[in-house]
Amino acid sequence: ERYLAELDAFCKEQERVQREKQKEFKANNPELFGRYLKFSKALAKVLDPSDEIKPAATEEQIGNQESVLDFTLPSQVREFFLLTAGINVSTGVIVELSGTFNLTIHGERYCVLGEFWKEADGDQLLLRPGEETIWYYAHEQDKVKRLCNDMAELLEKKLARYLNEH
Numbered sequence: 001e002r003y004l005a006e007l008d009a010f011c012k013e014q015e016r017v018q019r020e021k022q023k024e025f026k027a028n029n030p031e032l033f034g035r036y037l038k039f040s041k042a043l044a045k046v047l048d049p050s051d052e053i054k055p056a057a058t059e060e061q062i063g064n065q066e067s068v069l070d071f072t073l074p075s076q077v078r079e080f081f082l083l084t085a086g087i088n089v090s091t092g093v094i095v096e097l098s099g100t101f102n103l104t105i106h107g108e109r110y111c112v113l114g115e116f117w118k119e120a121d122g123d124q125l126l127l128r129p130g131e132e133t134i135w136y137y138a139h140e141q142d143k144v145k146r147l148c149n150d151m152a153e154l155l156e157k158k159l160a161r162y163l164n165e166h
Helices: 002-028 030-035 037-046 059-069 075-081 151-165
Strands: 086-089 093-096 101-105 108-116 124-127 134-138 143-148
Touching (some): 037 086, 075 151, 143 151
Antiparallel strands (some): 093 108
16 A cells, blocks of 8 residues: 555656646747647657757857758758757657758768657658758668658647657
């Protein structure tokens, strides 16, 4: 009985900590909630103490990263990074400005936006030069697949649904 009481108390405390983290996330990120409501709500529900939501990037930081990559980020991706320089969620979503890099797959050049564990851990979110379209690399199949039209669809539909299911 004592064990069950301790377990119950522990679970209640974890729920309280989770609610506090969710409230803090919402209070600290009103612009993210204003622009990407479904994604932000789903993200708030799954936030773990080890997850990281970075503060907004500056135009200068985004420009510097574009220079390093020799890649112009699509307007919606830039808009996202102006709200947060990145998210790193333990359930398999990582999108960080500082983590972007160039990658050539099957002779085609991509900018890796981050990770999205859609089919397996380590699957990568990709951008092609001059496109808003988001692609992903299913590494176990060694295939690049079209994921969605743009960053808003990625966040509000694909990632929101994924986070709600995990």
